[in-house]
Amino acid sequence: MRIRATVAAVSGALAISTFALPAAHAADSADSFRADVAKVLQAAHAASGKTAFSSSADAEPQPYPLDATFSNFKIAKAIKVGTTADVSTKVTYTMTHGADVDITADDFLTAPFIYRGDFDNLDTPALFGDNPATCTATSATIATCTGLITAHPGQGELSNSEAGTWKGAALAIAFNGQDPTSDTFDITKVGYTEKGDLGSTLVQRNSRLTVNATPEPVNKGKTITVVGKLSRANWEDNKYHGYSTQPVQLQFRKKGSSTYTTLKTIKTSTTGDLKTTTTATVDGYYRYAFAGTSTTPAVNATGDFVDVQ
Structure with a gap:
């Protein structure tokens, strides 16, 4: 109220x-x-x-x-x-x-x-x-x-x-x-x-973060493209919109491990979109991680598994 x-x-x-x-x-x-x-x-x-x-x-x-x-x-x-x-x-x-x-x-x-x-x-x-x-x-x-x-x-x-x-x-x-x-x-x-x-x-304003790593599977040493989007609640139209120019970390967790390590930090586009590349080494999970701001909470995307052959 x-x-x-x-x-x-x-x-x-x-x-x-x-x-x-x-x-x-x-x-x-x-x-x-x-x-x-x-x-x-x-x-x-x-x-x-x-x-x-x-x-x-x-x-x-x-x-x-x-x-x-x-x-x-x-x-x-x-x-x-x-x-x-x-x-x-x-x-x-x-x-x-x-x-x-x-x-x-x-x-x-x-x-x-x-x-x-x-x-x-x-x-x-x-x-x-x-x-x-x-x-x-x-x-x-x-x-x-x-x-x-x-x-x-x-x-x-x-x-x-x-x-x-x-x-x-x-x-x-x-x-x-x-x-x-x-x-x-x-x-x-x-x-x-x-x-x-x-x-x-x-x-x-609640936040959402997605990730998608491709191709799956991928040959070792080949390039993996990781896309995603950071969005947050808009209280004035009751929809989620992209959160622009925010630093987001690309992280990787090796299969069998419970710990993510940061590979690089990139910024979202003006529409909240994310896109970067990395080299395939071993099987594991890729995710984006946002540290949050005073107006928007921290959020981690659910890891996307890539099978490296």
């Missing part, structure tokens, strides 16, 4: 004025979670100034600052996102809260999220999960929490320029009996807190 601010008059720690939600794809609980969090976030950041809970006279009614904070945020080093399939990544973190905060209440929730750019930037995009985190109390004021971050690339949540480093954050909301769907909903009786810069991860 993605969030992005769209109203320029609003600013704040996440500066979220509205959810940019994908089409319904989950259970009603997920839709309810999104709507409830959206309403509180909108109110928390609908204030003049750079932070939530502004005391400015012209500020709109807001939730009160909830006595809770977050630490020990752990997430995978990288999240590989393709073109259509949803991708979920587990997040764990510690929540420390005041003794007066009832985290076991049915209407209390906490959730991790990741964001790109400045936590104080109005236009910061963020990715949540489809449901709140689950927490286990380890003391009267400390709990360990586990949640998911879910990307829905098939629903236009990501743009290609957003591949790279995202930062970790978490929030908590205590509704205290207030029903966000009610006409009598009183946001000032709801507690809210958030914290950014808890960690980081790479959200990457």
